[in-house]
Amino acid sequence: MEKNRKKPQASDLLAAFIASDGRMSILVVLLGLLCGTLIVLAVGRNPGNMFAALLQAMTGWDATRGVWNIRYVGEWLAVSTPLVLCGLSMAFAARAGLFNIGAEGQYIIGLTIAQFAALYLPKVPGLHAFLAIVLAGLGAAAWGGLVGWLKARWNASEVVATIMLNYVAYYLSRWATMQIPGANTYKTPSLPQSAQLDLPFLKDLTNGSTLNAGFFIAIASVLAFWWIMEKTRLGFALRATGFNRDAALASGIRANRSAVTSMAIAGAFAGLAGAVVALGSFGYGRVLGGFDNYGFNGIAVALVGNSTGLGVGLSGLLFGLLTGAQPLMQSRGIPKEITLIISGLVVVFVSLRAGLRMVLAWKRPLPATAGADGATAVADTGSEAPDA
């Protein structure tokens, strides 16, 4: 009996991780960091440097040189912003049972529209930037909604459609932007100040980082995501469709309309990301020379964030941290690929989560402990991921 009591404790800890999506995400992140550490050791570098870079990106404290500069925190939050927004895009569609590989294209549409709006709308301070962002969101919503409509009308695969539309968006953006008078093959004339998102107080606060109003857009989007999903009938209909399309149909939910709405809202999030990058990070419009990859990275962000609003926010910050730490690692002799490997591993571990759960459920002894643990597990799931 004594023996039997000891054993479940270890598995209880694991079970605690398995039971909650939030904790599971933290576990896989730690696993990813652990593997990253081992790889750094294996290639003969000092893993302490890797953690020093992560610490500097997170707090601004440079342990190597002993200086503190809060600008790095600002850069971390700034680079997280489009990741969070693109993660929300992927997550929103995923909750409605759709796989939105098109966040990159929707991001590009948003970016392009924002640039045009910045160059051609009247230069009214405040209103100009606001309108540019709204238009970018609407345009990208239409771009995303188009796929939803194709899906609803002809049952076209949203995966194939969104992948192809990424390229359409890219070349369309290049062509359209090059038509702007004064544009060359690389950039347009400067964007007016009234369209730009930088806020003096944020710049002062973060010692001149690129952090801008886009950060607040990301926070508002996380809240909007949560509110739509959890508190509205629309969100309920979308989730129901995502869980079981036939059951949703049978209970009177119009699943076709759900496809269009969810893809449109997903597109809007990605479009906002494009607008934030265009108006927040550049003083000129860009003729894109390749994908920025925020949209594609959003897939991983949503996966790790478990497709919930708060989860995506946190996982966007994590991926932003890895991105922001990349040059700091390189500076300390850690190959830049390490951050990519860590984020890759995190995604792999998250994908393994379901499998891990099954193994654990199968391995766990049914009698005695099942009652109590099962209850806490249910309670945990309830409190951690009320929206799962």
Added chain:
Amino acid sequence: MKRTLAILLAALAVISLASCGAKTAEVAETAPADITVRLLTDATGVDDKSFNAAGWRGILAYYGDTWENQAKKGVNYNYVTAATQDMYIPNLKQAADEKYDLIIVTGFTWADALGEVAPLYPEQKFLIVDVDWLSAPNVMQATFSEHEGSYLVGVAAALKAKADGIQKPKFGFIGGVPGPVITKFEMGWVQGILSVIPDAQIVDYYANDWGKPDLAKAQAKNWFDSGVYAIFSAAGGTGNGTIAQAKEYRLAGKNVWAVGVDSDQFADGIYADGQSAVLTSMIKRVESSTEYALRAVKSATWKGEVVVFDTAHDGVGFSDTNPSLGADITAAVNAVRADIIAGKILVIPTYAEALAAGVVPAKLQASDK
């Protein structure tokens, strides 16, 4: 939720502890005796076999290292890549924070970011390659006289056509995206050819893309079929299509040539043992500029000025790797090279001026804007 938070905080604590370990490890590193430099690149890094690689080679050369043995990397010099363009400014600021003696960026895509960051760090020295329009006094700007190097390969190709006894030879130029820089290549090439064969026919084509070798290959096939003898491509990756087509035709026994650009592309054109379809290459030595700037920093002669790397500064040249070029032609081109350095030959870089001087034909697709 509380448990989740607790775990999160524990993780943070572990990371902080681990980085404190890093501090003690770093102190052991001795202060570098020589000057230090940071190269910032775009997403490709220094393995792009082109611009970044050339800038990196110059740095290696300055410190007496080689590509295979980068012994002083991490001590005196290192590089950082920018995953996306919005990382340009943060990466520049980070490098300035870390107080290198010189920060190098290559390519005009960096111009806006550097123009914004340089005034914020007036004590920091910067070098930017291929840009000459920034005004910050702490930025050295290096440009190249691509038209002079292109003139040399034009002369080489025309002399080779003459030596082969080609009747009414035609010459082609394939550009990437039209613009003032590529125009310098085309103007030099055309003037070089016409200086040897005044009635040679010139054809030109712009792929409007730097990465579409299939377009260049199709165009090269067309031209070679219609009697074009040599094609010079200044089109980035697109130009590889020209070399591929020339290889195919030379293998089939046709006497046609491709002319390489930026670095010696002899190896890319090899189609049989020791035989390459790349007759010669216009060489742009980006490494000259990075090495020059480092020497200037070291000797305290560094100034925030525009430095033009022309033939005299060994910034541009031509390659004589291909044995088919022959000693006679190499010697003749070297004589032309000496004349350019001496100022006896003046190569015109813009289409408008070259047209006005009557040294290039009308109706070329080159653009000065």
